[in-house]
Amino acid sequence: MGISTIPIMNAILSHLQHSPGSYHVPGHKMGRGLDGALGAWLSQAGRLDLTEIPGLDDLHAPEGAIREAQSLAADAFGAEETYFLVNGSTAGNLAMILTAVRPGEKILVPRNLHKSVLNGLVLAKAQPVFYHPEVHEEYGIASGVAVETVREIVQSHREAKALLIVSPTYHGICSDLKKIAEIVHEAGMMLLVDEAHGAHFAFHESLPETAMESGADMAVQSTHKTLGALTQASMLHVRGPQVDRARLRKRLQLVQSTSPSYLLLASLDVARHQMQTEGHAMMSQAIEAVKKGAGRLATSPHLNLLDENNTPGNFRVDPLKWTIGVTGLHKTGSQVYEHLHLQNRLTLELSDPQNVLAVFTYTDGDRQVDRLVKALQALEPAAKEAREHEVLLPKMLYTALEAKLLPHEAFEMDTERVPLQGAAGCCAGEMVIPYPPGIPLIVPGEVWTEELISHVQTLRDAGVRFQGVEDSRMQEVRVLPQQQKGV
Structure with a gap:
């Protein structure tokens, strides 16, 4: 079993070679019934949208192609075991929490948690203990979590079963997971990492270390966000002796569809294969292009690009994420986002009152970077003429609130x-x-x-x-x- 193998994709293609007759679901019967524009756009892809039939394995009891593909992914991402997720990283976060804690047990969670983590706490009937990330005052966003914060919360709640952390954040800021893992494990807890935005970290030395490299017990990655999987396709990586694997598999069956999309499964397999065979070179060209673009943006007097040099706390920052402070343009982030979308046909990832966020991936190069830099810098002449006005800048996004109920x-x-x-x-x-x-x-x-x-x-x-x-x-x-x- 070598890295050049693509087990799920190969199994699907092998099935299609024999001109199979479909007397099974899904109802469009291998694309024949897909109507209008959807059918035209999907074209041959509709034939790949299959179900659990002989030769294609079963996500919930894998013994063939899916099992082999997950094993290859574990090797690629530095895990002992990897599970494919067709319900997004949401399913992975739910499964991690349901595995780590039982009803009434404590789990330490960051105030900047994703809503799927909160849903997991509800389903697990767990008792959350909130801790707080640092706040980047200049940008008004959550930064990384200080090691001392983790040490204090762990010492104050020794009975907790696990600590969950978001790293990288949506804005690409990474906490020191290696030191955090040491503290958490010394206390006998599991370290769970919502690593949704860090699936690409494993494939280039210029990027931050992965959760698996840093000693996490479980980590969820949205393979579709920064690698080549289709939207909703994600992975859950597991490492170490603390995770009850049988319990985890049962929880995954609770939160995953019983009709998993083979398009999503195949895309996970292909994305892994692409990174193992071409990923380093592709990442290198993207990182170099983005680095040059960041240098050009640094000369702009009205734009402020977040990087490791202006992030307090020595947190690492993903170079492929651009958080751009735009208040120097005398505009809100929402106004800049809308302008770029409507006037330049450039759609960014998000905006907030102070910033816009652009996401680059392995597919981007000089042309894509140049297009965005020029569009942003074209806004600057108007900023010189703009009337000064106060942009509403919230100082604290993640505050401690009194909880009357779980x-x-x-x-x-x-x-x-x-x-x-x-x-x-x-x-x-x-x-x-x-x-x-x-x-x-x-x-x-x-x-x-x-x-x-x-x-x-x-x-x-x-x-x-x-x-x-x-x-x-x-x-x-x-x-x-x-x-x-x-x-």
Whole structure:
């Protein structure tokens, strides 16, 4: 079994070679029934959209091509075992938490957790203990987690079963996972890493170390975000003796579809193969192009590019992520994002009141970098003429809130709608999630404060979109009824 093998793709192609007759699902029958534009665009890809039939293995009990592909992926990403995920990194985060903690047990989680982690806490009926990442004041975003913060939270909650951390963050900032793993393991806990944005780290020495290299027990990666898998295709990597593998496999069956897409599975296999055979060279050209572009952007007086030199705490930063402070243009990030999208046909990953975020991958080179740099720098002449105005800049995105109830307790309770400005003192009955990046500002069971209400209003007025809430306009929010406040 060599790295040039692509087991799942080969199994599918072998099946198609024999002109098979389809008397099984899916209903479009190997693409024949795909209608109109979708059928035209998918073309031959529809023939690959198969199901668990002889020769194609079974994701939930792999013995053939899928098992071989997962083994090859484990070797490529530095894991002992790798599991393919067709329900995105969400499924991996859910499975990690359900494996690590039982109902009522404590797990240490960062305040900048993704909403899927909170959903995992609800399903596991776990008791979260929140700790806080550093806040990059200049950009108003979550930075890495200080080693001392981990040491303090672990010492204060020795009974916790695991610590979960987000590294890299959405903005590409990486914590010192190696030192954190040592602290967590000395306390007898598992280290779980939401590494959704770091699938590419394993394939170039200029990139930060992976969670597996650093000693994590489990790590989830969105292979589709920074490598060549199709959207929703991800991986869960496992290493070390602390993970109950049988328990993990059972939990994966709870959160994964019983009808996994073979297009997604094949794309994971192909993405791994591509990185092992060509990845280093492709990463090298992308990193070099982005480095040159960053140098050009550094000469721009009205733009501020986040990198390791201006990130307090000695945190590493993924060079393929550009967090660009745009307040020097006298515009909000949302305004810059919209301008680039409408006027330049350039769509960035996200915006917030202060910044825009651009994601580069192994596919990008000088042309792609140059196009973005020119579009950004073209905004600068107007900035010189712009009238100075205050851009709303929230100072603290991730604040400590009083929790009256555990998330799963609040999740089960009835709620009522109240105006946002009248929610102070009420227990939240829903998550409030600026999206992207998908990080909850408040979770069910926590108490609304005047400070948080003002912060949400600031984001709302700056054009930020919200998920998790019934009223996406953020005029009203769901809270627990008044008589439940003191529960």
